[in-house]
Amino acid sequence: MDPRQRRRRRRRAGAISAFMVFALGLAFFFESQATTTVIFVRHADAPLVVDETTALSPSGALRAEELARVLGDVDVVQGVDAIFSSPLRVNQETVAPLARRLNLPVQEYDPQNSRGLRKRILRKYKGKVVLVVAEPELIPTVIARLQGSKKVPPMENEYDNLYIVSIPWYGKVKTLRLHYGARPEPANGFELSSPSEVSGG
Numbered sequence: 001m002d003p004r005q006r007r008r009r010r011r012r013a014g015a016i017s018a019f020m021v022f023a024l025g026l027a028f029f030f031e032s033q034a035t036t037t038v039i040f041v042r043h044a045d046a047p048l049v050v051d052e053t054t055a056l057s058p059s060g061a062l063r064a065e066e067l068a069r070v071l072g073d074v075d076v077v078q079g080v081d082a083i084f085s086s087p088l089r090v091n092q093e094t095v096a097p098l099a100r101r102l103n104l105p106v107q108e109y110d111p112q113n114s115r116g117l118r119k120r121i122l123r124k125y126k127g128k129v130v131l132v133v134a135e136p137e138l139i140p141t142v143i144a145r146l147q148g149s150k151k152v153p154p155m156e157n158e159y160d161n162l163y164i165v166s167i168p169w170y171g172k173v174k175t176l177r178l179h180y181g182a183r184p185e186p187a188n189g190f191e192l193s194s195p196s197e198v199s200g201g
Helices: 005-030 058-071 089-102 114-124 139-145
Strands: 036-041 082-085 107-108 129-133 161-167 173-177
Touching: 005 107, 036 107, 036 114, 036 139, 058 089, 082 089, 082 114, 089 129, 114 129, 139 161
Parallel strands: 036 129, 082 107, 082 129
Antiparallel strands: 036 161, 161 173
16 A cells, blocks of 8 residues: 555544544533523412412412422422412412421512523523422413413412423423323322423424
């Protein structure tokens, strides 16, 4: 083999090696990018008319305890990393049992500034699991602006909806809906349904 052929082979081998190193590095980079998970619930059962001082009903207090049971170890490594609630009393009481169980502070947000809430979650809690309790009118808007489903149905008098929005570093955002606690009709015990994906998004 003449020297020119040897040089060509060495260059070819070097290019292949460089490509393999690049491909492995790229695969590691994508694998290391974390998925952020945001869980949305509305407040638990309460009177039909709610103001700043309204408390949860007895069935709502039971549902709040069930939320703590369901989400207490939702991530097998650590669980929920952060809890967000508006100042509304029923919202605060909904997440209080979970906050006590996980020894986490309840971080308040302004429901009139959903953009600020999204930025806080995506910047500070990338790759984490975050719970947000919000008014039923706000939840579909925030989910849609996180690039999740744009077809979240109205919740009306339902209190058992739990939405899980998975936000990967790259790729499609997934929106899942589960039900937790007793259904409003009939209210006879607690049952957690199988997850279903909400279409759209």
